[in-house]
Amino acid sequence: MTLSCPRCHTAFVVRRRRAQKTATAIGGVAGAIQGASSAITESKCNSDPMGVIAGAILGGLLGGAAGCAAGAAIGAPIDHALPDNFLCQACGYVFDGDRTDPALT
Numbered sequence: 348m349t350l351s352c353p354r355c356h357t358a359f360v361v362r363r364r365r366a367q368k369t370a371t372a373i374g375g376v377a378g379a380i381q382g383a384s385s386a387i388t389e390s391k392c393n394s395d396p397m398g399v400i401a402g403a404i405l406g407g408l409l410g411g412a413a414g415c416a417a418g419a420a421i422g423a424p425i426d427h428a429l430p431d432n433f434l435c436q437a438c439g440y441v442f443d444g445d446r447t448d449p450a451l452t
Contacts, residue, residue, distance in 0.1 A: 350433065350444055352435035352437065352438060352440055352442070353440070353442055354435065354438055354440040354442075355435060355437050355438040355440070357435065357437040357438070359435060359436040359437045360433050360434070360435050360436070361433070361434055361436060362426070362432060362433060362434075363426075363431070363432050363433065363434050363441070364422070364426050364432075365426065365429065365432075366422040366423075366425035366426045366429060367418075367419055367422030367423050367425070367426050368422070369422065370418035370419065370421045370422030370425070371415050371418040371419045371422060372418070373414075373418055374414035374415055374416075374417050374418025374419075374421070375411045375412075375414045375415040375418065376411070376414070377414050378410040378411045378412070378413050378414020378415065378417070379407040379408070379410050379411035379414065380407075380410070381410050381414075382406035382407050382408070382409055382410020382411065382413070383403045383404070383406050383407035383410065384406075385406055385410070386399075386402040386403045386405065386406025386407070387399060387402070387403050387406075389402070390402045390403075430443050431443055432444065
């Protein structure tokens with residue numbers, strides 16, 4: 348079923364995904380910080396500074412990816428429960444896909 352805008356009846360409707368975007372950003376930053384700090388802590392016994400830097404970069408990338416995935420998984424059900432979770436790109440109308448205003452149809 349294609350969702351259409353209740354105001355202008357176009358099919359140019361997208362999900363806003365506010366909670367998912369926010370949780371993904373927070374999870375990515377937190378995961379990158381945690382991954383880099385864990386890699387630096389674990390490699391302190393290593394005397395090679397390039398190995399420490401490479402480990403911190405790799406740990407930050409992997410931690411950031413894991414944090415983004417966890418944030419997206421946490422934010423998706425929250426988005427489903429939030430009101431006004433659809434945006435019409437044609438007219439800019441924000442509406443809830445489950446509860447459309449019958450006066451506009």
